[in-house]
Amino acid sequence: MSGDVDQTDVDLPITGACHCGAVTFEMNVRPRHAIECNCSICRSLGAVWGHGNAGNIVVRADPGATISYSHGERDLAFHTCRTCGSTTHWEAVRGASRGRMAVNLRLAAPGTIKALGHRHFDGAESWTFLD
Numbered sequence: 001m002s003g004d005v006d007q008t009d010v011d012l013p014i015t016g017a018c019h020c021g022a023v024t025f026e027m028n029v030r031p032r033h034a035i036e037c038n039c040s041i042c043r044s045l046g047a048v049w050g051h052g053n054a055g056n057i058v059v060r061a062d063p064g065a066t067i068s069y070s071h072g073e074r075d076l077a078f079h080t081c082r083t084c085g086s087t088t089h090w091e092a093v094r095g096a097s098r099g100r101m102a103v104n105l106r107l108a109a110p111g112t113i114k115a116l117g118h119r120h121f122d123g124a125e126s127w128t129f130l131d
C-alpha cells in the first residue's frame with residue numbers, strides 16, 4: 001500500500017525497556033504520534049508517549065518491579081521501575097479512558113520518536129496540539 005506511510009516507517013512491534021531492563025514493553029500497533037504533553041505529571045516525568053489500547057501493548061515485569069503512581073481523579077496509573085527509576089508506561093485503570101495505555105517512547109530504540117512524528121500536546125490547558 002504505497003501512500004500508507006503510517007505503516008512503513010516504524011518496525012512493529014515497538015519495543016522498549018527501562019534502563020536496568022527489569023521492565024520491558026512491546027507495542028504491536030503504530031501509535032498515531034509520539035506525544036509529549038505539558039500537563040503536571042507528564043512535565044514531571046519527561047516522557048514521550050505512544051498511546052494504544054491495552055490489548056495491543058504487552059508489559060513484562062516481575063510483580064512489584066514497578067512503583068505505581070496516580071493523582072487527581074486517579075484514572076491513570078503511571079509505572080516507574082523500582083530499580084532504575086525509568087517511567088515505563090501508564091495504564092487507565094478506571095474512568096472513560098479505561099483500556100487505554102501508553103508506553104514511554106524515550107525507552108524505545110533511538111529514532112522511534114522522530115519516525116512516529118514528535119508532537120506537543122497542551123494537556124495543561126487547551127487540550128489541543130501546540131504544533
Ligand SMILES: [Zn+2]
Binds near residue numbers: 083
Ligand atoms: Zn529498571
